[in-house]
Amino acid sequence: MQAADAGEPVSDYEAGNGEADFLVEVDDEVIRAAFESGMNLTEYSSQVEEQLKAARDLTVQDCIEQADKLAELHTGICACDEAFARLEQMLIGFQSELGTISADMKRLQQQSVDINQELQNRQKVRGELSQFVDDMVVPHTMIHAILEREVGDSVFIEQLHELQHKLQFLKAQEFKDAKAVADVQDVIENLKFKAMAKIREWLILKINSFKKPLTNYLMSQGALLKNRFFYEFLLANDRQVAKEIRDEYVDTLSKMYYTYFRTYASRLFKLQLNDAATKDDLLGAEDTVKNAGFFSSKLQVRSRATVFSLGSRDSLLSEELTAPLIVPHTSQQSNERFQFEVLFRSLQYAFVDHLSHEYLFISDFFMVTGQTAVGLFSQIMTRSLNSLLKTCEEHISGNYDAISLFLCICLCSKYSQLMVERGVPFLDGYWETLTRTLWHRLDTVMKLHNDSVRAIDVKKLVPEPDTRPHHIVRRYAEFTCALLVCGQAAGKDVNAKLQKYISRQQAELEQLLVKFTGLFPDEIDKLVCIINNYDLIISIMEERVTCDSKEKSAFWELQQRKISEYVEVMLRPRFGELISFVVECEPLIEQNHT
Incomplete structure (x- = not known):
């Protein structure tokens, strides 16, 4: 400013x-x-x-x-300064001491970590050492159980598991050069040999029980399966002894199944119907006339209805496929008799059932899979298989019932599929061989039927054919329907072989109808006769065959053609010129001519 x-x-x-x-x-x-x-x-x-x-x-x-007060204030301030100075020194001392405490805490913390680690290490060593000692020491209870207890006793089985554990432990410690192994190895080995000897004796005894007649082998197998660890113990410690047990089982069961199936098949086929089809029961054969008995002069006519009609026989392919087996002695006591295919079903289902059970047993008990299981399975069942094939071939060769043979073919297909569903392997083409035998026999029987139709002398038929459907035609229709229904019940399309047989038989029947019509001088009677026979065939097929078939369509077309001829023959006398005109014009109309 x-x-x-x-x-x-x-x-x-x-x-x-x-x-x-x-x-x-x-x-x-x-x-x-x-x-x-x-x-x-x-x-x-x-x-x-x-x-x-x-x-x-x-x-x-x-x-x-206020001088006095100011002096007092000055004195107070100085005193406060001194107090603050002392407090400062005290805090500095505290700070220094806290620094020392912090270092001590860090040191103690590190010591705590080290001590904790040492504790963990000691506990770990103690646990492993304790486990090592437990695994190494052989307790008196184990020695007593292995030496004194029965093999099937639960205490023996429990201690056997412990012994196996110790054996595996010693084997592992040998690779680590553990000195303590030598202290207990002799004791463990002696217990092992003693246990193996007792187990071998027990298993041989159980396997030999299969040889006793009337023995329920399923119970014996159940006992073996319950104690499967016995075989596992032998396999782990002495493969030679385990192989001996397995070979003994294979040999014993092979003989047992062979005897069982041979006896069962022999007794089973004694239950076959006495009135089974013979070589005279052919499609073109007349009903056989025979005496009723030695003391009777009355003649009886043998009916072939059951040979060419199906009835309820196809139930074998559905609800009766897995029905209970036929018990021969029970059926003999009740004087029961059965068709061939019923006996065949019981025999093959017994085979399938036993095969399925045996394959599952050996896979489980002997702990085998894949080709090893199949090989072991084959050793047991091959002998029985060959015996069954031979027995079936003998009885099939004498079977003249084509429906029965085809039912057996369908049964083979069904049981083959059942084994696939159960996961059981095929044995050396058993089903293929059996099916091939059945087809060969069916081919022979079908040829006999066709030959019999071809050999019919219509002039010698009694009664003489008229315009009504003939009984041989009815046989043919029912016979063909039976084969088609069986094929349908088997769940498959018509087999090519079956189709060939049916087509051949159809051709033979058409030739027979031509022979029938040759007996009628009148053209109308010829047409009526053949139309009636076609109508019978179609009616039976429509009634019983639910699926579309080549034969049904073929006969319907043949019938329609003959009906057209019949209509033309009936109308020609009155409308001959009109019919001729229509016949001439139809081709032109189809060619678009005016």
Whole structure:
């Protein structure tokens, strides 16, 4: 201000900055108001100076009056400074001590970690050492159980598991050169040999029980399966002894099954119907006339209805497929007799059932899979299989019932599929061989039927044919329907071989109908005869064959053709010219001629 009053030059920038700084520093509202009102600064400054001087005088006077108190205040402040200084020293000491404590805590923490690690290591060593000792030591209870207990006893089995564990443990420790192994190895080995000897004796005894007649071998197999660990123990410790047990089982069961199936088949086929089809029961043969008995002169006509009709025989392919087996002695006591295919079903189902059970047993008990299981399975069942094939071939070769033979073929297909569903492998083409034998026999029988139809002398038939359907035609229709229904029940399309046989027989029947019509001099009678016979065939097929068949369609077309001929023959006398005109025009119309 003094510089401004003295007239010293001040730049606008400095003046502006000075004023701005002054305004910033001024906080008193009175001064700010005076400054903003435009009051003279010199006067205002003098006024303020006087006010400040008065205030200072008052302050000095007040300090003089309060000198004692100020002295006391000074003394108190000094005392506080000293107290704060001591407190500072104390805090510095605390800080130093805390630093020392922190270092101690870190050291103790590290010691705690080290001690904890040592504890864990000791516990781990203790646990492993304790387990090692437990695995190595042979307790008295084990020795007593292995030496004194019976093989089938639960205590013996439990200790045998423990012994196997110790044997595996010792074997593992031998590779680690553990010195303690030598201390117990002799004891363990002696127990092993003793256990193996007892187990071998027990298994041989159980296997030999299969040789006893009337023994329920399923119970013996159940006992073996319950104690499967015995064989597992032998296999793990002495494969030669395990092989001996397995070979003994294979040899014993092979003989047992062979004897069983040979005896069962022999007794079973004694239950066959006495009135079974013979070489004279052919499609074109007349009903056989025979005496009723030695003391009777009355003649009886043997009916062949059951030879060419199906009836309920196809139930073997559905609900009776897995029906209970026929028990020969029970059936003999009740004087029951059966068709060939019923006996065949019982024999083959017994074979399938025993095969399925045996395959599952050897896979489980001997712990084998794949080709090993199949090879073992074959060793047991091959002898029985060959015996069954031979027995079946002998009885099939004397069977003249074509429906029965085809039912057996369908049964083979069904049982083959059943074995696939059960996961049982085929044995050396058993089903293929049996099916091939049946087809060969069916081919022979079908040829005999066709030859019999071809050899019919229509002039010698009794009674002589008339326009009504002939009984041989009915036989043919029922016979063909039976084969088609059986094929349908088997769940497959008509076999190519079967279709060939049916087609050949159809051709023979058509030739026979031509022979029949040759007996009628009148054209109308010829047509009526053949239409009636076709109608009978179609009616029987529509009644019994639910699926579409080539034969049904073929006979329907033949019938329609003959009906058209019949209509033409009946109408020609009255509408001959019209018919000729239609016959001439139809081809032209088809060719779009006008």
